[in-house]
Amino acid sequence: MGKLERHATIADVAALAGVSVGTASKALNGRGSLREETRMRVREAARQLSFEVNAGARNLHSGRTYTVGMITTDTIGRFSIPVLMGAEDALGAGQMSVFLCDGRDDPIREQYHVKTLLSRRVDGIIVTGRRTQARAPISVGLPVVYAFISSTDPDDCSVVPDETGGARKAVEHLMAIGRTRIAHVTGPEHHHSARVRAQAVADRLAEAGLSVAGPPLFGAWSEIWGRQAVGMLLAGGTSFDAVFCGSDQIARGVADALRAVGRRVPEDVALVGFDNWDVMTRGCQPPLTSVDMNLEGLGRTAAEMLLAAINGTPSPGRHARPCHLVVRESSTVPLGPEARV
Amino acid sequence: MGKLERHATIADVAALAGVSVGTASKALNGRGSLREETRMRVREAARQLSFEVNAGARNLHSGRTYTVGMITTDTIGRFSIPVLMGAEDALGAGQMSVFLCDGRDDPIREQYHVKTLLSRRVDGIIVTGRRTQARAPISVGLPVVYAFISSTDPDDCSVVPDETGGARKAVEHLMAIGRTRIAHVTGPEHHHSARVRAQAVADRLAEAGLSVAGPPLFGAWSEIWGRQAVGMLLAGGTSFDAVFCGSDQIARGVADALRAVGRRVPEDVALVGFDNWDVMTRGCQPPLTSVDMNLEGLGRTAAEMLLAAINGTPSPGRHARPCHLVVRESSTVPLGPEARV
Numbered sequence: 001m002g003k004l005e006r007h008a009t010i011a012d013v014a015a016l017a018g019v020s021v022g023t024a025s026k027a028l029n030g031r032g033s034l035r036e037e038t039r040m041r042v043r044e045a046a047r048q049l050s051f052e053v054n055a056g057a058r059n060l061h062s063g064r065t066y067t068v069g070m071i072t073t074d075t076i077g078r079f080s081i082p083v084l085m086g087a088e089d090a091l092g093a094g095q096m097s098v099f100l101c102d103g104r105d106d107p108i109r110e111q112y113h114v115k116t117l118l119s120r121r122v123d124g125i126i127v128t129g130r131r132t133q134a135r136a137p138i139s140v141g142l143p144v145v146y147a148f149i150s151s152t153d154p155d156d157c158s159v160v161p162d163e164t165g166g167a168r169k170a171v172e173h174l175m176a177i178g179r180t181r182i183a184h185v186t187g188p189e190h191h192h193s194a195r196v197r198a199q200a201v202a203d204r205l206a207e208a209g210l211s212v213a214g215p216p217l218f219g220a221w222s223e224i225w226g227r228q229a230v231g232m233l234l235a236g237g238t239s240f241d242a243v244f245c246g247s248d249q250i251a252r253g254v255a256d257a258l259r260a261v262g263r264r265v266p267e268d269v270a271l272v273g274f275d276n277w278d279v280m281t282r283g284c285q286p287p288l289t290s291v292d293m294n295l296e297g298l299g300r301t302a303a304e305m306l307l308a309a310i311n312g313t314p315s316p317g318r319h320a321r322p323c324h325l326v327v328r329e330s331s332t333v334p335l336g337p338e339a340r341v
Numbered sequence: 342m343g344k345l346e347r348h349a350t351i352a353d354v355a356a357l358a359g360v361s362v363g364t365a366s367k368a369l370n371g372r373g374s375l376r377e378e379t380r381m382r383v384r385e386a387a388r389q390l391s392f393e394v395n396a397g398a399r400n401l402h403s404g405r406t407y408t409v410g411m412i413t414t415d416t417i418g419r420f421s422i423p424v425l426m427g428a429e430d431a432l433g434a435g436q437m438s439v440f441l442c443d444g445r446d447d448p449i450r451e452q453y454h455v456k457t458l459l460s461r462r463v464d465g466i467i468v469t470g471r472r473t474q475a476r477a478p479i480s481v482g483l484p485v486v487y488a489f490i491s492s493t494d495p496d497d498c499s500v501v502p503d504e505t506g507g508a509r510k511a512v513e514h515l516m517a518i519g520r521t522r523i524a525h526v527t528g529p530e531h532h533h534s535a536r537v538r539a540q541a542v543a544d545r546l547a548e549a550g551l552s553v554a555g556p557p558l559f560g561a562w563s564e565i566w567g568r569q570a571v572g573m574l575l576a577g578g579t580s581f582d583a584v585f586c587g588s589d590q591i592a593r594g595v596a597d598a599l600r601a602v603g604r605r606v607p608e609d610v611a612l613v614g615f616d617n618w619d620v621m622t623r624g625c626q627p628p629l630t631s632v633d634m635n636l637e638g639l640g641r642t643a644a645e646m647l648l649a650a651i652n653g654t655p656s657p658g659r660h661a662r663p664c665h666l667v668v669r670e671s672s673t674v675p676l677g678p679e680a681r682v
Contacts, residue, residue, distance in 0.1 A: 067461075070441075081418060088443060100441040102429060120408075223624035252624065256597075279620070283564040283593065 010308075011301035017045035021090045021300045066124075066307060069099040069117035071110060071138070073129035073149060078277065079295060083128045083147050086299025090307075103129075114138055124306045127151075128299075132160055133192035143309035147302035148295065150318055157309065158318045159302045161293035163193055166323030167200035170244045170272045170291050173325055177332070179242035179270050181213040185229040185254060186246025189218040197246050197274065214238035221246070226253020234261065241269060242331075248273035248280035248290050255284050255330065271330040286329035293323050351649075352431075352642040358386035362431045362641045407465075407648060410440040410458035412451060412479070414470035414490060419618065420636060424469045424488050427640025431648075444470075455479060465647045468492075469640075473501055474533035484650035488643035489636065491659055498650065499659045500643045502634035504534055507664030508541035511585045511613045511632050514666055518673070520583035520611050522554040526570040526595060527587025530559040538587050538615065555579035562587070567594020575602065582610060583672075589614035589621035589631050596625050596671065612671040627670035634664050 014024035019042060027034055027042035070087065072080045084100070099120060101113035117125060124143035129135070137151040138144055144151075150158035174182050184201045187194035198216040205211055214236055219225035226245060230253075233240060245251035251273030255265055265271050265286060273280065276292035298321055305315045355365035360383060368375055368383035411428065413421040425441070440461060442454035458466060465484035470476070478492040479485055485492075491499035515523050525542045528535035539557045546552055555574055560566035567586060571594075574581060586592035592614030596606055606612050606627060614621065617633035639662055646656045 077422060081422065084441075085443065100425075102426065249620070249624070256626070279590070283590070285597070 011297075011304045012049055013042060013045045014300075015297070016049060017042040021304050066310065067099065067120065067122045068303070068306060069101065069113075069120070069122040069125040071101045071103055071113055071117070071125060071127050073103045073110065073127065073135060074105045074131070077130065079130050079148060080128045082295035083126075083299035083302070086296035086301075087126055087147070087303035088299075089296065090300040090303035110138075114140060118142075123310045126299075126302050126306055128302075131192060132163060132196075134158075143306055143314065145302045145306040145309065147298050148293075154318065155316050157305055157315050159298050159305065160318060160320055161295075161298060162320040162322050163196045163293070164200040165320070166274065166291040166293065166325075167197040167244070168204045169323065169325045170274070170289075171201055171204040173289070173327065173331060174242045174244060174270055174272060175208060175210075177266075177270060180210055181240045182210070182242040182244055183213040183233055183238060183240040184216040184244050184246075185226060185233075185250055186216065186218060187221040187250070191221075194218060194246050201244060213240040213242075219250075221249060223249050223253035223256070226250040226255075227257040228253075230254055230257035230261070242271070243269060244272045244274075246274055248275045248277045248284075248288060251288055251290070251330075252280050252284045255286075255288070259285065266329065266331050272325075273330075276326050281326070281328060284330065289328045289331040290326055291323050292326050294321060297321060352638070352645045353390055354383060354386045355641075356638070357390060358383040362645050407651065408440065408461065408463045409644070409647060410442065410454075410461070410463040410466040412442045412444055412454055412458070412466060412468050414444045414451065414468065414476060415446045415472070418471065420471050420489060421469045423636035424467075424640035424643070427637030427642075428467055428488070428644035429640075430637065431641040431644035451479075455481060459483075464651045467640075467643050467647055469643075472533060473504060473537075475499075484647055484655065486643045486647040486650065488639050489634075495659065496657050498646055498656050500639050500646065501659060501661055502636075502639060503661040503663050504537045504634070505541040506661070507615065507632040507634065507666075508538040508585070509545045510664065510666045511615070511630075512542055512545040514630070514668065514672060515583045515585060515611055515613060516549060516551075518607075518611060521551055522581045523551070523583040523585055524554040524574055524579060524581040525557040525585050525587075526567060526574075526591055527557065527559060528562045528591070532562075535559060535587050542585060554581040554583075560591075562590060564590050564594035564597070567591040567596075568598040569594075571595055571598035571602070583612070584610060585613045585615075587615055589616045589618045589625075589629060592629055592631070592671075593621050593625045596627075596629070600626065607670065607672050613666075614671075617667050622667070622669060625671065630669045630672040631667055632664050633667050635662060638662060 010024050011021050014021045017024060019038060024042050027039040028046060070084060099117055099122060103110035103113060118140060126145050126147055127138060128147045129149040132149060134150045134152045137153045137156050146156060146158040148160060150160045171182065184198055186198055202212055214233055217229045217232060219229060243254050245254055251271055255271055258265055258269055263269050273288050273290040276290040281288040281290050301321060308315060351365050352362050355362045358365060360379060365383050368380040369387060411425060440458055440463060444451035444454060459481060467486050467488055468479060469488045470490045473490060475491045475493045478494045478497050487497060487499040489501060491501045512523065525539055527539055543553055555577060558570045558573060560570060584595050586595055592612055596612055599606055599610055604610050614629045614631040617631040622629040622631050642662060649656065
């Protein structure tokens, strides 16, 4: 988590204690009704991380209501909503009011929103969006935190998923269940996440003395591309016993196409997706193992860092948060309840 | 559209002219740069609907910036976001600022949000949510418009999809392509939308001297339920040449299960879903015909009605907006580009 180790935030304390940031703040500020066991666990976590109850944390529950602008740089949806929910969760209902603006990939529209937010005298701004690629910073005289996306200015505070780490966990899991011929099917090569994840796959396999089965296949973030990619792997004569996909939608398409040609998942081909989107992981036959970027956690951390910055304790730099792997039937032989149809 | 015929709104004018509400407002208020042809078309539409450029419309682009609270009664997501986007679209970026609050099905949390919004001196509140079922009104001394969901108070302004009309269009389409043994697989029987759509199916078939093939099957809003339901239809010996499903996810499951047993869609069984959710309609094999509730249109209408109410011209009552059917390969034999895999 890089910089986070040098500058522990209340989000780190919360994570270590296994509670929400709101609960951690209450515990550290002696507010709210918490079980004493919880309060002690949080304080112990704070001690371990030598976390200072800074101005930000002290003010989190001082009763002041913060007004925060949230700008999505492209249409609000599957990625920005969990971030928004997490941000709202961080302080509990009413502690923070969120002004939501949708930039829709339109810089002029975004500038208009920024002006509106300033005229609304917001305390700070959270910028989020659909792509993890770094974007030009928003220049305002206010604290700004970038969540999920990052700013091209290394001094800005960006809270992003560790996509490289997430892809490495997927590959390590597939190797751990004995797969050595791992293909990779992902999104457009010009897309930052597709490139980063594909590189992580190649690097992790190389560390194990392996290489990707066939070339990494770049295409659309869609089920149709996943189905087409299977046709390409088979037509190319690529020998593979696992496929790691850059998204759950792609993996879903791969699963359907493999079944159509009689290749069993996971027996013949183990399958792992990315996003842990329940609609896809549950709909997939069998249920899909996937990498979870913990978007709500990103939102909570971003909100906590923004409020700390508002209160004079900024957390500059790029903060990469860990992804975790959720293992389901597509990469384990025994069938669980999700697979019964 | 019931009440709308008695009280044409700028949204109706926009719809008739085939432009956005923002464009219609500009045309009627002589603001903004529009092609003269567009301006004339909007004015002709207004004349046809004997739409009065009321105080609300006149003020839409008077330069005043409105602050509107938007409360979702359950977690923000697939249904509330398009409504929010449509509401934001209605007036163009910056004309309206949206304070977004997520009630998460928690009345206490919702009350807290309402208080916060009042303390923020919002001009009005749009209430939306995931279910179309009527809910207890929010009692505040401000204009409130319910969008997608409706208020139990018939004097409140609610803008809702005409689910009955949408289900009837699906059945009429299936009958028009020659299907007479139409099964219905939908969500939980306690769910308002499931009941309303199932009743509409039974009524429309009865009008044609037909009845539902087998009993309507109520279950979860999931692909897994769709797959299970096919097993029940086959085990029950039900003869069917079409299935209309209460959601695209259910229809997707039905399509997969039919393919697994060698029933061809659409040749043997025509298939129609509900929601027109692109993730499902495109991923489905073949691409899925579906009923579209025009959620962005609901949001635009709700925002326009809210601002009209703020400006002294309320639109009380339940305003049902039409759904439309989007026909794809699952209910037409020739294959289109979406189906090429």
